[in-house]
Amino acid sequence: VWGGMLAPVPFFILSWVVEGPAVIEHSLSNVSWVGVVSVAYLAFVASLVGYVLWGRLLSRHPVAKIAPLSLLIPIVGLLCADLVLDEHLRPVQWVGGAIVLAGLAVNMFGPRLFRWRAAGARRNA
Numbered sequence: 001v002w003g004g005m006l007a008p009v010p011f012f013i014l015s016w017v018v019e020g021p022a023v024i025e026h027s028l029s030n031v032s033w034v035g036v037v038s039v040a041y042l043a044f045v046a047s048l049v050g051y052v053l054w055g056r057l058l059s060r061h062p063v064a065k066i067a068p069l070s071l072l073i074p075i076v077g078l079l080c081a082d083l084v085l086d087e088h089l090r091p092v093q094w095v096g097g098a099i100v101l102a103g104l105a106v107n108m109f110g111p112r113l114f115r116w117r118a119a120g121a122r123r124n125a
Contacts, residue, residue: 004047068107071100 015024057066075097081087 065108068104071104075100 054066057069078089078093078097082089
């Protein structure tokens with residue numbers, strides 16, 4: 001959370017250098033209420049709810065079980081863009097999402113599967 005408070009400073013400096021103060025002034029003077037509400041939602045509601053839920057999960061479960069779930073963030077973002085914004089995903093994005101989900105499944109369920117197979121092999125031996 002604290003990292004989010006530091007990032008705007010270098011980004012503002014970079015924008016000042018690359019785009020110039022006139023573009024920044026124009027952007028700030030022509031911001032719409034939709035833009036303000038969108039930024040407020042992302043900055044406060046989405047971030048606050050996300051970090052609170054993440055913190056609660058980490059307080060109740062081992063980090064090794066919860067941390068891999070962060071791999072779902074880009075997949076949820078892509079699916080929301082497809083469903084809510086009607087952005088059509090390209091086949092490569094579907095394949096990438098499937099690879100991430102397969103990796104997550106191996107990470108989450110692989111040890112349990114290997115223990116189950118090893119126990120079955122011992123019973124059959």
